[in-house]
Amino acid sequence: DTGVSQNPRHKITKRGQNVTFRCDPISEHNRLYWYRQTLGQGPEFLTYFQNEAQLEKSRLLSDRFSAERPKGSFSTLEIQRTEQGDSAMYLCASSSAGEAGAWNEQFFGPGTRLTVL
Amino acid sequence: GQQVMQIPQYQHVQEGEDFTTYCNSSTTLSNIQWYKQRPGGHPVFLIQLVKSGEVKKQKRLTFQFGEAKKNSSLHITATQTTDVGTYFCAGLRVTFGTGTRLTIIP
Numbered sequence: 585d586t587g588v589s590q591n592p593r594h595k596i597t598k599r600g601q602n603v604t605f606r607c608d609p610i611s612e613h614n615r616l617y618w619y620r621q622t623l624g625q626g627p628e629f630l631t632y633f634q635n636e637a638q639l640e641k642s643r644l645l646s647d648r649f650s651a652e653r654p655k656g657s658f659s660t661l662e663i664q665r666t667e668q669g670d671s672a673m674y675l676c677a678s679s680s681a682g683e684a685g686a687w688n689e690q691f692f693g694p695g696t697r698l699t700v701l
Numbered sequence: 702g703q704q705v706m707q708i709p710q711y712q713h714v715q716e717g718e719d720f721t722t723y724c725n726s727s728t729t730l731s732n733i734q735w736y737k738q739r740p741g742g743h744p745v746f747l748i749q750l751v752k753s754g755e756v757k758k759q760k761r762l763t764f765q766f767g768e769a770k771k772n773s774s775l776h777i778t779a780t781q782t783t784d785v786g787t788y789f790c791a792g793l794r795v796t797f798g799t800g801t802r803l804t805i806i807p
Contacts, residue, residue: 617795626789626797627744675743687795689734689746 586610588693590676596699597666604662605696609678616659617690618651619675627675633659634681666700673697705790705798713804720777722801724790732792733766733773738800739786747775747788780805 589608597603609616614635619627630649631641635656648666653659663670674697677690704727714720724733732751736744748757750766750773757764763776777784782805790798 619795619797624802626800629795629797632795677744687732687734689749690744691746692743694743 588676588678588691590674590693590696592696593694594697594699596701598701599666599668601666602662602664603666603698604660605674605676605698606658606660607676607678607693608658609676610691611657613678613680613691614656615679615681615688616653617677617679618659618661619677621673621675621695622671630661663698666698668700671698671700705792705796707788707790707798707801709801710799711802711804713806714780715806716782717779720780720784720803722775722788722790722803724773724775724798726771726792728792729770730792731770733770734791735764735773735775736789736791736797737786738789742786744789744797777803782807 588610591606595603617632618630620630621627629642630645631651633653636653648664651661673695675692675695677692679688679690682688706725708723712720732749734749735747737747738744748764750764753770754768755766761778765774773790775788785805787800787802789800
């Protein structure tokens with residue numbers, strides 16, 4: 585399967601614990617995005633990388649959230665001291681970089697569903 | 702910041718009826734993308750529009766980008782049960798719209 589993969593698919597944790605999610609993008613894609621989606625809402629942008637550089641972070645992203653893409657391939661999203669409000673589906677997507685700053689189609693992974701008890 | 706609103710939020714149609722969702726941005730967009738998300742699934746890219754007034758068709762789906770590049774629409778002709786899902790538009794800087802959830806009454 586050459587699509588975007590995410591692990592784990594489901595995570596249940598207790599409030600206050602740290603969690604880490606992994607995303608493996610399509611291999612030739614240099615852009616990687618993280619989104620959060622709650623029921624009935626559209627994907628909410630969190631952050632994106634071009635290669636290993638984190639180019640943008642949402643102002644909504646608290647300092648408990650951190651993302652890395654150390655070698656420009658897979659990425660991890662860590663949430664520290666989880667809160668019940670963090671419960672959501674965390675989606676990863678990848679794309680190739682468009683010309684002159686254009687944004688190409690994004691390919692989404694299946695997501696990691698986080699439940700904070 | 703940029704906001705992208707979609708109307709309606711929900712749409713229930715009889716199978717065979719047409720369906721339209723509208724996307725409106727608070728700012729001018731350089732391009733717009735449309736995605737479909739099936740229940741329990743992840744968003745899947747449908748199309749990208751770039752030019753003012755552009756119209757693109759994919760079988761029963763017609764996508765339009767407004768002249769001012771601040772709005773867009775998706776029209777589905779003769780809906781089928783396979784069209785069920787939520788349709789999102791996405792503007793520049795990875796801002797997704799609020800989505801229109803389409804349900805089909807057989």
